[in-house]
Amino acid sequence: MPRAVAHLKRRETVGPGHYLLHLACPEIAASAQPGQFIHLRVGDGTDPLLRRPFSVMLTNPDEDDVQVLVRTVGRGTELIADHEEGKQYDLLGPLGHGWPKPGPGEDIMLVAGGVGVAPLIFLADSLRTVEDRPYVRAIFGGADQDALVCWTEFASRCEEFTAVTEDGSAGETGLVTDVLVPEIERDRPQRAYACGPDAMLAVVAEICAGAGIPLHVSMEQWMGCGVGACLGCAIPAAEGGYVRVCTEGPVFDADQIDWERMNER
Template identity: 60%
Template sequence: MHAQTVRLIHLKQVGPDCHLLKFDCPEVANQARPGQFVHLRVTAGCDPLLRRPFSVMRTNPAEGSFEVLVRVVGRGTEMLAQSQPGSEFHVLGPLGNPFELSGPEGDVVLVAGGVGVAPLIFLATALHESERHRYVRALFGAGTEDDLCCWLELSGVCDEFTAVTEDGSAGETGLVTDFLPEQLDRGAGCVYACGPRAMLAEVARQCQAAAVPCFVSLEQWMGCGVGACLGCVIPTRASGVGRYQRVCKDGPVFDAAVIDWEAMRGGCGPG
């Protein structure tokens, strides 16, 4: 894990409220694994105070850079979106546990919702480049065509790609989870998902019913990012002191089977 000041080298709007930010940082570029995140300080001042966690979307070790996908949801992300190339930010990372790549045999199914696509682009890229070729089928859902941020970056590294929009402006019409049953019916070795809580809960439910292993990347309001403050927890099925696990340190990738999805429904955090 590194703590350092990094330079923003490129920034591009990729959706109505989504921006792709590229930072110069050889350490994260070389060490980050799919599913890991960086904890970014958006201002040197003290308001907004806390860092913001972002999944790494892609790395370019040759260039020494990494990219994150930022959706503007508040003042911190607004400041990031408004920043100029050349600006410097303090970053901690890579943090958290990556996706387990040596999962069970069989096709890999990715389910992405909105900006949840970011870690799955990194994962699909790694699977695509890996010597042990896995057949990767991706489902990517969003509200409208414009919200399908970076869909080309995902489709380019998958063997099959299905876009789903709620308004039918692109791809299939409906919710992304409406199209998961047929993917599971075709057989799948493992499902990886990232997106809104409700989507993840439904993905987890379907995977459990089909007895397919499922791993999800979760987000939560975060304090330290290194496991000390116990602020970013999510509820698991365990009882007692292990019930609440830290997204920053125990996650952000979790086996969907350990999560208490019922308790997650109570609106316990972003998404």
């Protein structure tokens, strides 16, 4: 399993409870693909015992730079919020399967909820320099404007961008799915990509299935080992049984997942 050491070069506050880590890690900067994640040991010693998974948001191999967006939700991410420059992390990565590439010139739609924006920024960034680049439309949603972290990094990498908040404090008012439906009716994309809360992904999957649009989703499950051994990250598979997010994912074709059983969890 790929193991590396990263140094915290800079920690930027990008919104309330949201931090952008700039890590020095040549191995990850050189090899991470959009959609892959790193599994960070966030504490010293055994508190907390388990590593925490985070998507790679951007890399700059020339500067050995890796950017990771972190939202504080519990013990591990609160520790990260206090880390000073120079903090050394032990990490595993890059792990998992990333996003499948769109076809040349395809019209694609990216749908992000909250920190689910991170792997989609990396995808949009990777498409900027490809020949016959796809036409990228994006919808980014959150509860309020504070949740739309790093939106300029996202918007600047897309041809069309719509922000949407539940309380109307930024962009349109409503849920990402309220914007997705009319966007599809206006101009049906050939492929869609989504990352965000499970409930959002389930509705996006239903909408895309109904419109016959192939959809790739990145699942953000609780993880233990991160390398396929503990089954802590297993989610219900459409063909029965379970799939592991850490090794078979985190990116799946939406029709690989049993959304009904996901909704019952």
